Amino acid sequence: MMDQLISLLTDYTFQVVALGTGFLGLLSGVIGTYATIRGESLLGDALSHAALPGIAIGFLLIGRKEWVVLMLGAAASGLAATALIQWMSRKRVVKFDSALSLILSSFFGLGLVLLTHIQGSANANQAGLDTFIYGQASAMLIQDVQTIAGIGAVLLLVVGLFWKEFKAYTFDPVFTQTLGFSGTLLEFLLSGMMVVVIILGLESVGVILMSALVVGPSVAARQWSDRLSGVMGLSGLFGFLSGVIGTTLSSIGHQIPTGPTIVVVLSIFVMASLLFAPKRGLLMKQLEQKKRKQKYAQQLQTRKEANEYVG
């Protein structure tokens, strides 16, 4: 067993995939924290689905599978979707979740239409769509990891540079705007970062996994810390660990897909955090309540005895 583990850890392909998904997890965790705090967790889900038509249009424009163009198309489509969602829901005419669902399905439908048109058949089941939904983490190359690391570094730099502005805008957008900061610009930057992260991950781990990676780590992290820096740091850590451990487990096992395994590992982190975290954890709360009950019972008993004595 130990030998198997060691030979796995020194295997080049494994290292590439583990590092790649680890970095992806780290990035998603950090960027996703903003969305979670603002209550826009499912924006990642909607954006992941909304990227499909962009990919199809990119392919239509240049006629072949050039990665950069496809990703740019996906980004454009994702940003368009975000803009539409914000436009519809900002003035409260349409509720946020309704806007999300509508844009999600319309854009995805458009993607399907374009894809089936490209494939020349009316059947939507083809390999391209498969990798879009489930990803192909095991097919990661060192170039992919380098791309993720490179773009990731830029994103983290942006987070660092605008730390105070993002923090203020996330917790109190109206106040931040009264201070003179441009709400539109900050909104654009935040959404933009989200879109970039999702596009990065789409090719390797697919739509469903990206939705999970953007939400999960920050939820788990939130149970352990009350400070934004703490939550964000832990979020990145949980994301990274999920990627590495998930890849390890799926490689050890037989015929287990990598992406879904990472989600399961991440979910375990989330459940464990919800249950066992100090202060907020459900288990802790139960124990605290028990202790309090005992304390009151004791106090009551002491009072009773005191009254009897004085009696």
Next chain:
Amino acid sequence: MLVEIRLIAVIVAVACALPGVFLVLRSLTMMSDAITHTVLLGIVLAFFITQDLNSPLLMIGATLMGVATVWLIETLQRTKLLGNDTAIGIVFPLFFSIAIILITRYAGDVHLDADSVLMGELAFAPFRRLTLFGMDLGPKSLWTMSVILALNAAFIGVFYKELKLTTFDPAFAAAVGFSPALLHYGLMTLVSLTAVGAYDSVGSILVVGFMVGPALTGYLLTNRLKQMIGIAVLAAVINSLIGIELAFLLDTSLAGMAAVVTGVTCLLAFLFSPEKGWIKKAALRRKQKREFYTWLEKEGIH
């Protein structure tokens, strides 16, 4: 056969639009999105038990899975440790991933195609026929969805007042003795059932569009519940018919096109709605701005 496709499409659209009205009003649309993803796990688990792809147990299992999803999400929401949307974003990827792992690991050689669950294909629906006593009674999905449509309509018809009350004032409803929880789970069970029934023809991911789109169009065009339901049904019919025609014309995915048309009608409603439309509101905002500046000048404020 073309007639059958159109018929199935319209029935699916209307069957989805009916519960969709209440999903939109109760802000449960993303919950239903989660359900459409998790029914896959229900189908997989039911398949493991029955080993039969055509067993009706598959449908029951999937529906139960949908309800279980709602229950788990709400349990998480009740802990107050995470936001409402966040709970949804935790549960459905987990269930979906488990389903994918199970399929890849144990059913890889069986023809349980996750794609067809997610995307479906309306064009193939007429080929899966329901034969009873050797008689061809038409496409299976036509019958399944018709029954589901009838169930949805019956539910809304019988519980109209209760649904209306619990949607707009759940606290009061509980105070007078109704059970909002019961109605809620009743509604979500129907949503589950509809999603499962529709996956055969339009695929799970697009079911959300069919549920939300027409209802949202109705929401934008009126303030009365009865009219909203009526407009939703009308929009559902129009969207699906136009979608199918365009799809035939461009030789492309039927359900996908219907989803696109649904989005377009919603957008049109959003822009041109007489009361809530963006165009009207933008004009109103401009007018208010002008009046305010005029008043400012009059008061001598600069």
